[in-house]
Amino acid sequence: MGNADCGIIRAKALSYVTQSFRTEFRNPQSQSAIEQTEISMKKTMLIILVGMITLPLIAGSQEIYQWVDEKGTVHFTDDFGQIPEKYRDQVKEKKAPPEPASALSPSPSIKPSQGKPPPGPSAEKKDILGRGEDWWRDQAMEWKQKLVKAQKDYATAKTALKAKEKELEDAKFKPKSFQRKIQDEIKVLEQKVNEQKRQVDEAKEMLEKVLPRQAEEHRADPSWVRID
Structure with a gap:
């Protein structure tokens, strides 16, 4: 009413x-x-x-x-x-006694605050092909070792070449056949020096340009390919 x-x-x-x-x-x-x-x-x-x-x-x-x-x-x-x-x-x-209050809608149950789960081991970062830091560091290390070996072989070949050139200069009064033999050995050493020089340049190119570019293209961390 x-x-x-x-x-x-x-x-x-x-x-x-x-x-x-x-x-x-x-x-x-x-x-x-x-x-x-x-x-x-x-x-x-x-x-x-x-x-x-x-x-x-x-x-x-x-x-x-x-x-x-x-x-x-x-x-x-x-x-x-x-x-x-x-x-x-x-x-x-x-x-008059107060009218009975309308039934209050049940308040939403308050869930106990749940703390953040303990941090687990962070997921390893990968490139777009799923390769991680170890793979890229292995590539860089491999080329670093090739560079060191090529530089050493280049230095050895160049030293040997200079020695032969000195020997040829000292053999100018010796028989022509002996001089031709030394000249042939010098040609071989020159090829070896050039090959070692090419390997040195290739290893440097890989370490300084190719690997960093590949890492960027595959969204890998650039620091993975830096070798001091």
């Missing part, structure tokens, strides 16, 4: 009680003892009736004020301003 309906019912009940009291009790001095007894019983019944009608309604409102005037009439109102000032000191205030 809405508040408006409660107000209408309460107003009708109060109006009925007031009219009944005024009709029955307006001249108590002219009434006999029997009539006064009957009136007292009616008064009690009316008070009970008012209570039966208004109490359920009172429960639906917030505050109800009750007072009794000088004629013994019981009054009810939910507006304190409607109470005459001379009766305000005897007003009884009735507070």
Whole structure:
């Protein structure tokens, strides 16, 4: 039942009680003892009736004020301003119990905060073909070793070539056949020097340009191919 309906019912009940009291009790001095007894019983019944009608309604409102005037009439109102000032000191205030709160939607269960899982071993970085640091370092190390060997062989071949050239210079007074033999040996050494020089250049090219470029193209870490 809405508040408006409660107000209408309460107003009708109060109006009925007031009219009944005024009709029955307006001249108590002219009434006999029997009539006064009957009136007292009616008064009690009316008070009970008012209570039966208004109490359920009172429960639906917030505050109800009750007072009794000088004629013994019981009054009810939910507006304190409607109470005459001379009766305000005897007003009884009735507070209705609060309406049951609507069932609250269950709050979402709060899951216990879960800490971050302990960091596991970091995943090894790979290039786009799945090759890791070890593979690229092995490539760089292999070419580094080739460079070192080629540089050593180049130095050895060059030393041998200079020695033969010196020997040929010293053999200018020796037979031509001996000089031709030395010249043939010099040609072989020159080829060897050139080959070692080519290997040195190739190893340097791989270490300084080719491997870094390949690492970049395959999204490998450039530091993997740096060999000091």
